[in-house]
Amino acid sequence: MQGRSYYAPHGGLPPQTQLLTDRAVFTEAYAVIPKGVMGDIVTSFLPFWDRTRAWILSRPLSGFAETFSQYIMEVAPGGGSERPEPDADAQGVLFVVEGELTVTIDGASHVMAPGGFAYLPPASGWTATNAGAAPVRFHWIRKAYEFVEGIDVPDAFFSRDQDVAPTPMPDTEGRWATTRFVDPDDMRHDMHVTIVTFEPGGVIPFAETHVMEHGLYVLEGKAVYRLNQDWVEVEAGDYMWLRAFCPQACYAGGPGRFRYLLYKDVNRHAKLTYR
Template sequence: MTYAFPPGGLPDQSVNPEGTAVFTEAYAVLPAVTQRDIVTSYLPGWTGMRMWVLARPLSGFAETFSQYAVELAPGGGSDKPEVDPEAQSVIFVVGGTLTLNIDGARHALAPGGYAYVPPDTVWTLWNDGESPAKFHWIRKRYVEAEGVDTPEAFVTSDQDVAPTEMPDCNGVWATTRFVDPTDLRHDMHVNIVTFQPGGRIPFAETHVMEHGLYVLEGTADYLLNKDWVPVGPGDFMWLRAFCPQACITTGDGRFRYLLYKDVNRHMPL
C-alpha cells in the first residue's frame, strides 16, 4: 500500500500563487501543495524531527484534537514525545520505520503500522532505520467517564485489520476500524475509510463529531457544507461539528483517507 504525506520543498517561481486552500466557519481545506518546508515546526525534546501542524483546537471551530504530520530523520526521535499527561495519541506510519516503546514493550512499525497510546503513559519513539520515517500523530485529551476504565495501549496495522463493509453499499464503501465502536473506553476513533471506484457517501452526513480527514490515496469530489471540493493525495480536510459532508470518488483508483472523530461522551455544558 502507498500513503500520501506532505511534499515539503517549495514550488518554483513559475507557479501561480492562486491556490485552492479554503478556511471557512464550517470547514478548512489544506491542499498538499500548501504543506511546504516554510510551514514546518519543531518540538522541544525531539531530535531530527520536523512536523506540519494540520489541526489544533480553535475556539468556535474544531476544539477536541490536534493532528501533525511528522518526519523523523534517521536516528531521530524522543524519549518523551508527549508532555501532556492527559493526552492520548494515535500514531499511523506512512513511510520508513519506527521503533515505539510503550511501558517497556518494544514495537517495530512499518508503513501501515498503527499504535494507540493511552494518557499518562511512558513511551518513546525513534527512527532506527536508514531513511526518513513519516507518520501521522493525532492527539486528544482523554475524557474520563465514571465506571469506565482507561483503554489499554495496542499496536496493529492497516494490513492486519479487515475493513468492514458499510451496509447497502455493494462493497464499494468500507471502514477499517481499529477500535470496536461499542468499546466505551475509547472517546476517539481514528479509522481508515476506503471507497472503490464509483463509490460515494450517498447522503450529506451532519453530526456532532469533529473531523480531520487526510487523503492517503486517490481522488474524490467532497461536499463540505454547501461546496463541492476536489481533493487528492495529501490534501487535508478539517470539519467542525455539524458541517454537512459527502463524497463521490473520481478517477479509476480507490479513494482512502485517515479519519479522526470524537465519540462516546456527554457533551460539555
C-alpha cells in the same frame, strides 16, 4: 484488498514561477489544506524531539478544531524523542505512512512500518525513535482523554492496516468500507481513528450532519467532497477539517480507490458549557 499506498509530504518550496491560485480554503464550517502548501516553511520544531519537524494540520483554536490536534511528523535517521508527549492527559494515535518508527512502551519495543497503527493512552510514558536509514513520516493525532468514573482507560495496542479487514457499509456492495482499529462498542475509547475506503464510483449518498468533529487526511486517490454548501476536489496528500454538524458527502469517481485517515470524537456526553 489490493496493495495499499500512503501519501507522505516531503516539503520543499514551489518555484517563483508557480501561480498563487490553489485549492486552500478556510471557512467557519470546514478547511481544506492541499498538499501543495505543505512546504518547508510551514513546518514546526517540537520540544524534546531530535532531528524532527512537524506539519501541524489542526489544533484547538477559536473557529477551528475543538477536540484534537493532528500532526504529520518527519523524523530523520537517529532522531526521535524520549519525552514525546508533554501533556499527561493526552492520548495519542500514530499512523505510519513512510519509513519505520520504533515505539517503546511498558518496556517493549514495536517497529512500525507503513500502515502501522498505535494507540497510546494518557500518561503511558512511550518513546519514539527512528533506527532506520531513511526518514520516517507518520501522523500523530492527540486528544485530551475524557475520563469517566467507572470506565477504565484503554490499554495501549498496536495494529496494521494490512491486518484489519474493512467493514463494508450496509447496502453498498463493498464500494464504501471502514477499517476500524477499535470496536465501536468499546466505551473506554472517546475517539476513533479509522481508514475509510471508496472504490471507484462509491459515494456517501446523503449529506451527513452530525455532532462528531472530523479530521480527514487523504492517503490515496482523489474524489470530490461536499463540504457545507461547496463541492471541493481533493487528492492524496490533502487534509480536511470538518466542524461538528458540517454537512458532508463524497463522490469517488476513480480511476483508483479513494482512502483517507479519519478522526472523530465519540462515546461521551455533550458538554453543557462551552470551554
